[in-house]
Amino acid sequence: MTTAARGSILYLDGVTVSFDGFRALNGLSFVIEPGELRAIIGPNGAGKTTMMDVITGKTKPDAGEIFFEGNIDLRRYDEAAIAGLGIGRKFQKPTVFENHSVEGNLAMSLAANRSPFATLFHRPTDPERRRLTELLETVGLTRLAKNPAGDLSHGQKQWLEIGMLLAQDPKLLLVDEPAAGMTDAETEATAVLLKQIAEDHSVVVVEHDMAFVRDLGCKVTVLHEGSVLAEGSLDQVSANERVIEVYLGR
Amino acid sequence: MLLTRYLGEGGWWFLFAIAVIGIAVPYCNLAFQPGDPFYVSGFMVSLIGKFLTYALLAIAIDLIWGYCGILSLGHGAFFALGGYAMGMYLTRQIGDRGVYAHPVLPDFMVFSNWTELPWYWWGFDNFAFAMLMVLLVPGTLAFVFGWLAFRSRVTGVYFSIISQAMTFALMLAFFRNDMGFGGNNGLTDFKDILGFPIQARETRAGLFVASAVALMLGFMIAKAVTGSKLGQVLVAIRDAESRTRFLGYRVEHYKLFVFTLSAMMAGVAGALYVPQVGIINPGEFTPANSIEMVVWVAVGGRGTLVGAVIGAVAVNYGKTWFTTAFPEFWLFALGALFIAVTLFFPKGIVGAWNSYVGWMRAQKPDPLAYKSRDPLTLDSGRRGAPAE
Numbered sequence: 001m002t003t004a005a006r007g008s009i010l011y012l013d014g015v016t017v018s019f020d021g022f023r024a025l026n027g028l029s030f031v032i033e034p035g036e037l038r039a040i041i042g043p044n045g046a047g048k049t050t051m052m053d054v055i056t057g058k059t060k061p062d063a064g065e066i067f068f069e070g071n072i073d074l075r076r077y078d079e080a081a082i083a084g085l086g087i088g089r090k091f092q093k094p095t096v097f098e099n100h101s102v103e104g105n106l107a108m109s110l111a112a113n114r115s116p117f118a119t120l121f122h123r124p125t126d127p128e129r130r131r132l133t134e135l136l137e138t139v140g141l142t143r144l145a146k147n148p149a150g151d152l153s154h155g156q157k158q159w160l161e162i163g164m165l166l167a168q169d170p171k172l173l174l175v176d177e178p179a180a181g182m183t184d185a186e187t188e189a190t191a192v193l194l195k196q197i198a199e200d201h202s203v204v205v206v207e208h209d210m211a212f213v214r215d216l217g218c219k220v221t222v223l224h225e226g227s228v229l230a231e232g233s234l235d236q237v238s239a240n241e242r243v244i245e246v247y248l249g250r
Numbered sequence: 251m252l253l254t255r256y257l258g259e260g261g262w263w264f265l266f267a268i269a270v271i272g273i274a275v276p277y278c279n280l281a282f283q284p285g286d287p288f289y290v291s292g293f294m295v296s297l298i299g300k301f302l303t304y305a306l307l308a309i310a311i312d313l314i315w316g317y318c319g320i321l322s323l324g325h326g327a328f329f330a331l332g333g334y335a336m337g338m339y340l341t342r343q344i345g346d347r348g349v350y351a352h353p354v355l356p357d358f359m360v361f362s363n364w365t366e367l368p369w370y371w372w373g374f375d376n377f378a379f380a381m382l383m384v385l386l387v388p389g390t391l392a393f394v395f396g397w398l399a400f401r402s403r404v405t406g407v408y409f410s411i412i413s414q415a416m417t418f419a420l421m422l423a424f425f426r427n428d429m430g431f432g433g434n435n436g437l438t439d440f441k442d443i444l445g446f447p448i449q450a451r452e453t454r455a456g457l458f459v460a461s462a463v464a465l466m467l468g469f470m471i472a473k474a475v476t477g478s479k480l481g482q483v484l485v486a487i488r489d490a491e492s493r494t495r496f497l498g499y500r501v502e503h504y505k506l507f508v509f510t511l512s513a514m515m516a517g518v519a520g521a522l523y524v525p526q527v528g529i530i531n532p533g534e535f536t537p538a539n540s541i542e543m544v545v546w547v548a549v550g551g552r553g554t555l556v557g558a559v560i561g562a563v564a565v566n567y568g569k570t571w572f573t574t575a576f577p578e579f580w581l582f583a584l585g586a587l588f589i590a591v592t593l594f595f596p597k598g599i600v601g602a603w604n605s606y607v608g609w610m611r612a613q614k615p616d617p618l619a620y621k622s623r624d625p626l627t628l629d630s631g632r633r634g635a636p637a638e
Contacts, residue, residue, distance in 0.1 A: 108486060121478070
């Protein structure tokens with residue numbers, strides 16, 4: 001029902017996805033409020049990535065409802081259209097365009113008309129240049145702006161990808177394991193960066209790393225076998241017996 | 251001008267070189283007599299003119315393969331369709347000078363007892379209409395084919411296979427006499443083009459110049475496209491298609507745009523090829539032809555445009571020599587060449603040249619750069635062997 005979704009930025013109700021009989025998502029429901037920072041955790045196979053795929057239009061749900069901004073039915077759109085609506089996604093494995101410069105990656109991500117003819121005749125404008133400078137600073141890659149993105153370290157690629165997300169000027173950011181493969185110092189810097197971003201965006205972070213989730217200091221949703229197991233502050237969910245069972249029992 | 255910013259120094263040199271060839275070759279053919287050291291024979295004018303149209307075709311293939319990762323193994327179809335559109339115009343120009351001296355119908359139609367010109371031949375007596383068809387027929391086919399394929403997200407080897415099937419199907423269709431395109435004989439025995447006798451030296455020179463101009467234009471268009479933001483998106487699609495989609499780009503629209511543009515360029519190349527070789531027949535649709543074209547681009551170096559031209563000329567020069575000296579070994583040589591390039595020069599001639607230049611620079615840093623270097627990096631500049 002759309003009435004229940006009113007006022008939320010993202011609303012999932014009873015979302016189910018099966019692959020050859022295996023239920024990757026099983027009646028998944030949760031709500032993200034505008035401006036919220038939310039961490040989603042869960043063991044391997046809990047359905048975190050499938051959840052991202054369903055929200056961003058890569059996978060169509062077999063059942064259930066997904067609304068963006070209360071009344072936009074996301075099931076009716078494909079990836080490009082959903083990105084255009086204002087949902088940005090960062091992948092688990094950092095995927096940047098390796099042959100483009102760092103700056104080029106960001107420039108391609110900037111919010112602008114995405115039609116072939118608009119890009120064919122596109123000229124960089126001053127506001128765009130200013131925005132690029134700003135973004136490069138935010139993700140700390142100013143010094144490497146002209147380098148090919150393929151030369152960046154793993155952590156730097158993660159940041160570049162977060163920068164590319166920001167460049168799209170999305171309303172909702174979906175961030176898949178931003179701290180994977182990072183050093184402790186990088187992980188901390190990433191948490192600071194995400195909290196800073198969450199000041200004026202809604203952010204959903206999927207993560208494995210508990211220390212990182214603690215750094216974020218936000219509401220946590222625990223997924224297990226394709227549905228929500230527990231929801232609350234990190235301390236609350238870590239005290240939840242079923243969560244302990246799921247995490248430690250295997 | 252919009253284009254100048256994208257050309258760069260190399261681009262200007264390339265245009266200059268083609269302009270010099272475009273003027274010098276016809277001039278040396280017309281102004282000197284056989285026996286003179288500067289004389290270029292009519293055979294050479296036709297041969298180099300043919301290479302120029304192949305070069306344009308190679309640029310068209312590099313545009314989609316080198317920059318957008320679309321490996322079409324059926325591009326010969328667009329080349330041939332452009333060629334047929336031109337061939338139909340030339341056939342209509344024959345008028346009543348055919349063997350059967352029919353005022354309207356071409357010889358092959360009289361021969362197979364056709365009584366009137368089929369509707370799809372209407373308008374081809376008009377040069378402007380025929381030239382429009384040179385662009386529109388390959389363009390429309392590419393648009394429809396691409397729309398179906400890209401919308402269903404057919405990529406990689408699957409796309410290559412269906413593009414190959416497309417050209418094969420067209421070949422079979424054009425072989426049929428009742429298609430009305432002259433069956434396996436195709437269209438030939440052309441008399442004149444725009445009122446000029448097609449065998450005359452002057453007309454041949456004119457066609458040569460037109461081919462050079464078309465190649466230069468095609469190069470400039472390709473440079474403008476690849477140098478624009480759209481070009482950046484194309485490379486992004488080539489490198490990480492799904493990521494590009496999640497950035498909000500409609501990948502299928504971009505592919506469709508560049509595929510259609512490429513098919514139109516191939517059509518123009520075919521249209522200039524036909525009057526210079528004097529015939530168009532369904533053999534141009536053979537899948538092997540399309541594969542050979544891809545080999546040109548691989549040999550020259552993908553994603554460089556200039557490499558595509560170098561590859562087209564080098565392979566075809568080799569083919570001309572080979573098919574005279576050892577005709578039965580040409581296909582083996584072509585296959586061996588393709589394997590060798592894939593194994594040892596994956597970036598083709600241009601890529602190998604670029605690495606060589608880079609390596610030479612590392613060997614002998616030029617004295618000016620040497621002085622201005624940061625003292626910490628001096629050591630790496632002086633090192634005898636490249637760091638591996």
